[in-house]
Amino acid sequence: MFMAADAIDPHASAWHLFGAVMRRCRESEPKIALRRAAANLYVDYSNLAKWERGERTPPAEMVSRLDEVYGARGILTALYGTLVRLNAAAESDRLRAGMCMEIPAYRNGDDDMERRAALQFLAGIGTFGALGSSGESLRQFLDLSLGQAHRPIEEWELACADHLHALRTRPPSQVSAALLIDLLAIRRQLDTATPPDATELHRIMAVLASVHANALTRLGDHGAAIHWSYTARQAADASGDLALGLMVRGEEAGLGLYGQRAPETVLRLVHHAQRLAGEPTVDLLTTEVKALSLLHRHDEAIKTLNKLHRTVENGVTADRYGFWKPDQIHFAESWAYAAAGQESAADTARENVLKFAPEYQYRTNVQLHGALCTVVRGGIDEGLRQATTTIDTLPLTYRSGNIIETGRMILRAVPHHEQNRPSVAEFRKMLAPEPASAV
Numbered sequence: 001m002f003m004a005a006d007a008i009d010p011h012a013s014a015w016h017l018f019g020a021v022m023r024r025c026r027e028s029e030p031k032i033a034l035r036r037a038a039a040n041l042y043v044d045y046s047n048l049a050k051w052e053r054g055e056r057t058p059p060a061e062m063v064s065r066l067d068e069v070y071g072a073r074g075i076l077t078a079l080y081g082t083l084v085r086l087n088a089a090a091e092s093d094r095l096r097a098g099m100c101m102e103i104p105a106y107r108n109g110d111d112d113m114e115r116r117a118a119l120q121f122l123a124g125i126g127t128f129g130a131l132g133s134s135g136e137s138l139r140q141f142l143d144l145s146l147g148q149a150h151r152p153i154e155e156w157e158l159a160c161a162d163h164l165h166a167l168r169t170r171p172p173s174q175v176s177a178a179l180l181i182d183l184l185a186i187r188r189q190l191d192t193a194t195p196p197d198a199t200e201l202h203r204i205m206a207v208l209a210s211v212h213a214n215a216l217t218r219l220g221d222h223g224a225a226i227h228w229s230y231t232a233r234q235a236a237d238a239s240g241d242l243a244l245g246l247m248v249r250g251e252e253a254g255l256g257l258y259g260q261r262a263p264e265t266v267l268r269l270v271h272h273a274q275r276l277a278g279e280p281t282v283d284l285l286t287t288e289v290k291a292l293s294l295l296h297r298h299d300e301a302i303k304t305l306n307k308l309h310r311t312v313e314n315g316v317t318a319d320r321y322g323f324w325k326p327d328q329i330h331f332a333e334s335w336a337y338a339a340a341g342q343e344s345a346a347d348t349a350r351e352n353v354l355k356f357a358p359e360y361q362y363r364t365n366v367q368l369h370g371a372l373c374t375v376v377r378g379g380i381d382e383g384l385r386q387a388t389t390t391i392d393t394l395p396l397t398y399r400s401g402n403i404i405e406t407g408r409m410i411l412r413a414v415p416h417h418e419q420n421r422p423s424v425a426e427f428r429k430m431l432a433p434e435p436a437s438a439v
Contacts, residue, residue, distance in 0.1 A: 013054060014083050015054045015057055015083065016053075016054030017054075018054065018057075018076075018079060018080065018083060019051060019052045019053055019054035019055075020052075020054070021075070021076070021079060022051060022052045022066065022070065022076065023052045025070040025071065025072040025075070025076065026052075026070050028071075030071070032069070032070065032071075034048060034049060034052075037069055037070065040069045041062070041065055041066065041069055043062070058080075060080070060084075063076055063077050063080045064077050150188075150189045150192075151185075151189070153197065153200045153201070153204075156186065156200075156201070156204040157204070159182055159204070159208070160204060160207045160208065160211075160321050161321065161322060163175065163178065163179055163182070163208060163211050164207075164211055164321065164322055164323065166178065167211055167214055167215060168358070168359040168360075168361070169358075169359070169360070171395075171397035171398055172215045172216075172218035172219050172400055173219060173397065175211070175215040176212060176215040176216060176219060179208060179211060179212040179215060180212065182208055183205065183208050183209065183212065186201055186204055186205050186208065187205070189201060190202075190205070199239050199240065200239075202235045202236070202238040202239035203235075203236070203239045203241055203244055205231075205232075205235040206232045206233075206235035206236035206239060206241075206244055206245075206248050207232075207244075207248075207321050209228050209229070209231040209232035209235060209248075210228075210229065210232040210247075210248045210251045210252070212228045213225045213226075213228035213229040213232060213251070213252065213255060214251065214255060216228060217255045217258055217260055217401060217402065218361070218400035218401050218402050219400070219401060220259075220401035220404075222259065222260040222261075225255060225260060226252075226260065226261075229248070229251070229252035229255065232248040232251070232252070233245065233248055233249060233252070236248045242276070243317075243319070244319075245276070246273055246276060246277050246281060246284075247283070247319050247323060247324075249269065249272075249273040249276070250270075250273060250281070250283040250284050250287060251283075251323065252269060253266050253269040253270050253273065253284070253287045253291075254283075254286075254287045254290075256269065257287065257290050257291060257294065258401060258402045258405040258406075259401065259405040259408070263291045263292075263294040263295045264295070266287065266291040266294075267288065267291050267292075270284050270287050270288045270291065280307065280311060281311070282308065282311055282312055282316050282324070282328075282329070283323075283324060283328065285304060285307060285308040285311060285332075286308060286328050286329060286331070286332040288304050289301050289304045289305050289308065289332045289335070289336050290332055290335050290336065292304060292336075293335055293336045293339040293340070294339075294409075296339075298336070298339060298340040301336040301339070301340070302336060302337075302340065305332065305333060305336055308329065308332065309329075312329060325356075325357070326356065327352070327353050327356045327357040327362065330349045330350075330352035330353045330356070330357075331349075331353050331357070331362055331365070331366060333345065333346075333348075333349035333352075334346055334349035334350045334353055334366045334369045335369055337349055337373070338350075338369035338370065338372045338373035338376070339372060339373075339376065339409075339413075340376075341373060341376040341377050342373075343373050343377060346369060346370065346373045347370070349366075350366045350367070350369060350370055353366045354366065360394075360398055361400055361402055361403060364390060364391070364394060364403050364406075365402065365403060365406045367386075367390045368387055368390055368391075368403070368406045368407060368409075368410065369406075370386060371383045371384070371386035371387035371390065371410055372387075372406075372409060372410045372413055374386060375410055375413045375414060376413050380414055380418055380421060380423065380424070381421065381423045383410065384410070384414075384423040384424065384426075384427045385423065387407055387410050387427060388426070388427055388430060391403065391404075391407060391430060391431075392430070404431050407427070407430070407431045408431060410427070411424065411427065411428060411431070
């Protein structure tokens with residue numbers, strides 16, 4: 001008879017890891033007994049026990065049902081699909097055919113790579129709210145599975161730069177998975193840090209949490225992004241570094257522009273941070289400009305742009321981590337002038353961004369600003385054609401939530417009485433989310 005206390009070693013293979021995650025989901029609140037779960041699945045409980053122990057793999061057609069019965073909200077389906085792709089082609093073919101088979105003997109080196117890749121994947125989707133109340137259990141499980149030595153502060157500084165570079169150059173799903181692993185590691189290191197090191201580690205945590213919130217925003221998981229922005233603020237305040245606290249608050253406000261928060265809420269965040277600073281700052285002003293544009297307060301947005309330029313003339317102190325870049329000013333100009341239909345000024349700002357900004361998201365979004373300006377000026381079909389071409393050239397993994405939200409700005413610029421145009425319907429379809437079943 002299978003006992004619930006039977007040990008599962010997630011280190012034995014990637015599929016043992018899958019079984020361990022299955023059990024973790026089942027035993028999270030509300031806990032489901034093995035026999036009850038088997039009855040709900042219409043399978044023999046001994047077979048279900050073997051799936052959890054990693055001795056057999058569940059048939060492919062059962063995985064979505066497992067997600068439903070275990071309350072895993074998609075995590076088992078996503079992880080199963082990832083493991084299928086990680087295995088050799090022959091095994092992958094058998095799994096996709098739904099065959100239930102014994103786990104073969106694994107080569108230690110290859111399977112360790114697969115298991116670690118699966119852990120990184122789990123780390124990413126574990127922050128997307130996929131597990132709901134069981135998320136903390138998954139975090140603890142990952143914490144035990146990822147044995148990493150404590151790093152010196154200098155290496156953590158490099159990690160911040162690496163993650164920020166990754167955010168600007170790689171698909172956000174990759175960025176998020178790697179970030180959570182480091183965030184778990186730094187939280188563990190804080191438990192035994194000396195007071196001076198703890199201050200520095202809080203700074204690092206604030207930066208990493210802010211970058212993670214950005215990656216989650218790009219992935220469209222706005223609730224999780226807001227929570228990580230809060231963590232970034234808490235960590236920055238714990239470090240006692242006011243400049244860092246203002247920076248992460250500015251980042252949080254800026255993320256809110258992409259469908260995460262109402263523009264009025266973004267303005268409240270900006271004004272609160274400005275009161276903490278005692279004066280307007282460059283990064284906060286750029287966000288204020290864009291929020292005013294979203295509210296169609298174009299004259300105020302242009303006036304705020306002028307204030308932004310006067311502030312820049314007094315000098316900008318760049319942050320130590322590399323968040324601030326001068327092209328952010330040109331990006332705000334591109335956004336505001338395009339939304340106001342000021343074509344010449346928008347074109348100049350866009351050219352300045354394209355000249356200096358290497359980040360794919362900035363470059364794509366300013367091209368979409370050009371399409372927005374065309375639509376605002378009455379060229380609906382032409383503007384939507386420009387926008388469609390711009391997004392269509394991007395690989396799917398690079399079509400971030402921020403880019404899609406900029407596309408929705410273009411749709412909202414189409415007058416109500418023109419919303420039935422075929423070009424509008426086609427562009428709206430392009431912006432529609434992928435089916436939930438896609439892995």
